[in-house]
Amino acid sequence: MTAAAMIRLDAITRVFHMGDQEVRALDRISLDIAAGEYVSIMGPSGSGKSTLLNLIGLLDHPDGGHYTLNGIDVTTLSEPEQARVRRTRIGFVFQSFHLVPRLTAAGNIELPLMLEGMAAAERRERVEAALKAFDLTDRAHHRPAELSGGQRQRVAIARATILHPAVMLADEPTGNLDHRTGGEVVALLEDLHQRGTTLIVVTHDRELGARARRHIGMRDGAIVADET
Amino acid sequence: MKLADTLSLSLHSLVSARTRSLLIVLAMALGVGAVVVLTALGDGARRYVVGQFASLGTNLVIVLPGRAETTGGFPGAALGQTPRDLTLDDAQAVGQLPDVRRYAPLNVGAAELSSGGRLREVTVLGSNAELLPIRHMELAQGRFIGGAAQIVLGNAIAQDFFPDGRAIGQRVRLGDRRFRVAGVLTTQGESMGFNTDEIVIIPVDDAQALFNTETLFRILVEARSRSAIEPVKAAITHLLKQRHDGEEDVTVITQDAVLETFDRILRALTLGVAGIAAISLAVAGILVMNVMLVAVTQRTAEIGLLKAIGAPAATIRQLFLAEALWLSLAGAALGFMLGHAGSWLIRLAYPVLPAWPPAWAGIAGVATALLTGIVASLLPAARAARLDPVRALSGK
Ligand SMILES: Nc1ncnc2c1ncn2[C@@H]1O[C@H](COP(=O)(O)OP(=O)(O)O)[C@@H](O)[C@H]1O
Ligand SMILES: [Mg+2]
Numbered sequence: 100m101t102a103a104a105m106i107r108l109d110a111i112t113r114v115f116h117m118g119d120q121e122v123r124a125l126d127r128i129s130l131d132i133a134a135g136e137y138v139s140i141m142g143p144s145g146s147g148k149s150t151l152l153n154l155i156g157l158l159d160h161p162d163g164g165h166y167t168l169n170g171i172d173v174t175t176l177s178e179p180e181q182a183r184v185r186r187t188r189i190g191f192v193f194q195s196f197h198l199v200p201r202l203t204a205a206g207n208i209e210l211p212l213m214l215e216g217m218a219a220a221e222r223r224e225r226v227e228a229a230l231k232a233f234d235l236t237d238r239a240h241h242r243p244a245e246l247s248g249g250q251r252q253r254v255a256i257a258r259a260t261i262l263h264p265a266v267m268l269a270d271e272p273t274g275n276l277d278h279r280t281g282g283e284v285v286a287l288l289e290d291l292h293q294r295g296t297t298l299i300v301v302t303h304d305r306e307l308g309a310r311a312r313r314h315i316g317m318r319d320g321a322i323v324a325d326e327t
Numbered sequence: 328m329k330l331a332d333t334l335s336l337s338l339h340s341l342v343s344a345r346t347r348s349l350l351i352v353l354a355m356a357l358g359v360g361a362v363v364v365l366t367a368l369g370d371g372a373r374r375y376v377v378g379q380f381a382s383l384g385t386n387l388v389i390v391l392p393g394r395a396e397t398t399g400g401f402p403g404a405a406l407g408q409t410p411r412d413l414t415l416d417d418a419q420a421v422g423q424l425p426d427v428r429r430y431a432p433l434n435v436g437a438a439e440l441s442s443g444g445r446l447r448e449v450t451v452l453g454s455n456a457e458l459l460p461i462r463h464m465e466l467a468q469g470r471f472i473g474g475a476a477q478i479v480l481g482n483a484i485a486q487d488f489f490p491d492g493r494a495i496g497q498r499v500r501l502g503d504r505r506f507r508v509a510g511v512l513t514t515q516g517e518s519m520g521f522n523t524d525e526i527v528i529i530p531v532d533d534a535q536a537l538f539n540t541e542t543l544f545r546i547l548v549e550a551r552s553r554s555a556i557e558p559v560k561a562a563i564t565h566l567l568k569q570r571h572d573g574e575e576d577v578t579v580i581t582q583d584a585v586l587e588t589f590d591r592i593l594r595a596l597t598l599g600v601a602g603i604a605a606i607s608l609a610v611a612g613i614l615v616m617n618v619m620l621v622a623v624t625q626r627t628a629e630i631g632l633l634k635a636i637g638a639p640a641a642t643i644r645q646l647f648l649a650e651a652l653w654l655s656l657a658g659a660a661l662g663f664m665l666g667h668a669g670s671w672l673i674r675l676a677y678p679v680l681p682a683w684p685p686a687w688a689g690i691a692g693v694a695t696a697l698l699t700g701i702v703a704s705l706l707p708a709a710r711a712a713r714l715d716p717v718r719a720l721s722g723k
Contacts, residue, residue: 186637201343
């Protein structure tokens with residue numbers, strides 16, 4: 100373990116209860132990830148990849164262990180403080196895009212800025228810049244239903260990066276896309292990594308997983324491989 | 328998140344779910360509209376009654392022969408004696424009392440009015456010139472000073488007998504006596520079942536001669552002020568007891584007492600009706616709660632997403648409360664307009680009923696709608712705020 104770790108998981112356990120059945124989705128996981136790393140997490144379905152990513156993204160809480168992010172034990176933060184960390188330091192990209200269907204592309208990208216309480220004029224500027232950066236300018240006023248899968252994921256990435264988070268978490272980002280479009284999306288994510296963002300990608304796709312500098316393998320809630 | 332953004336984002340969700348929003352707004356509007364219309368009706372009835380009394384006169388004290396308190400039978404019969412009649416002398420004595428501004432003796436009867444071959448049975452009031460100001464009657468033409476053989480015609484009678492409008496100075500016969508028309512009343516319509524358009528007024532002496540009587544039907548007294556009403560009433564009772572050999576054989580009523588009773592009853596009625604109408608708002612509240620709960624379920628994934636991109640629970644709660652606020656505001660505004668339109672229709676259909684919704688009813692209706700909407704959405708909003716983001720994202 101390095102002292103400079105940005106993300107430090109220490110014996111993290113997450114247990115789900117299904118009736119009287121107990122599922123150990125994460126079983127005493129310890130893991131350090133430094134700022135600027137590019138990590139892929141692979142493993143069979145149900146091995147706990149998503150649960151791990153959700154925990155790192157503060158969407159879920161461990162039943163045991165400690166999680167320090169930039170030296171702060173985040174499990175002790177209050178709910179609004181955790182929301183603030185999610186808003187400003189972490190970006191999420193999901194397999195199923197998760198765009199708000201009644202908002203336009205621009206409206207979806209604007210959401211984090213609105214939550215942050217930014218003034219409307221500055222929001223407009225930032226959204227315009229993001230639309231341009233992700234080649235969505237001519238799609239600004241389209242709703243998600245009027246966009247292709249690749250365009251939707253680009254909107255989702257633009258939304259996740261609009262506040263320049265230090266960590267990008269992607270859960271099967273190419274899972275709903277064809278090969279070529281998936282490649283474009285991966286290129287966008289890797290571009291972010293090039294510019295210093297810590298990138299953690301959960302994937303089934305061996306080819307995509309292999310592109311990362313560091314490969315973590317999971318099985319039954321435990322880390323079974325960690326190679327660079 | 329800024330308040331303006333919370334409001335605009337929630338408004339945007341409502342506009343997207345158009346049918347659902349309209350349904351709630353309509354339910355709210357009907358509740359508020361019902362409160363406004365029903366209070367307009369109730370208060371209109373109150374004002375109608377109060378107006379009818381007010382048209383009888385201001386600070387009015389009425390003296391009538393006989394004791395009203397005597398139980399059963401003819402007043403005074405319980406004491407085995409006929410009550411003493413009211414006389415013109417009684418009236419003049421009452422008129423001398425302090426705090427009495429005006430008084431008018433009153434005789435009432437029916438007689439045949441004839442002129443130029445026309446003949447008609449009319450109600451005859453015998454009084455003095457003060458009757459007109461006391462009873463708030465006005466002359467359209469002429470002047471009435473109560474001089475012998477002067478007659479004032481009700482508006483409808485004047486038009487009937489003198490369609491050319493030149494009634495003043497004309498001679499008429501009332502019973503077997505001759506009169507000269509001194510004035511014509513303005514049209515006043517019916518008040519308290521008494522149509523002043525269909526009466527004639529003659530001096531009280533002439534009336535007593537016409538009906539061959541010495542007694543009076545009433546003495547009408549106007550007190551100097553509202554606060555003088557009770558002292559005047561006491562003074563009259565005392566004076567007439569003295570004049571009638573220590574016998575309290577007259578009844579003195581004030582219009583205020585009757586008026587206040589009616590006013591109280593009708594106010595209570597209006598409040599009660601408003602309360603019943605407000606129940607429909609409670610029903611609207613339950614509808615709001617249901618529809619909001621459904622909305623939270625339908626938008627679970629969206630709530631999860633908002634949490635994932637950093638919305639704290641408080642923001643989620645505020646977004647849903649803001650939706651309820653918009654719905655209630657729109658419902659209240661629409662209901663307010665519906666209520667006023669309804670009241671206007673009632674006034675159009677029944678012009679005699681001043682069916683204006685009182686200001687408090689509008690305010691109370693709108694406030695109740697807002698409160699109902701907010702209270703009904705507290706639970707759905709709290710449920711949305713509490714959602715677990717991971718489960719919510721998967722739509723569970
Ligand atoms: N909310 C939940 N309730 C119950 N069990 C869950 C829940 N979320 C995940 N699990 C279980 O935890 C295990 C790990 O799930 P997950 O992290 O989604 O796996 P992966 O993403 O690797 O496919 C699985 O057995 C899954 O069934
Ligand atoms: Mg998964």
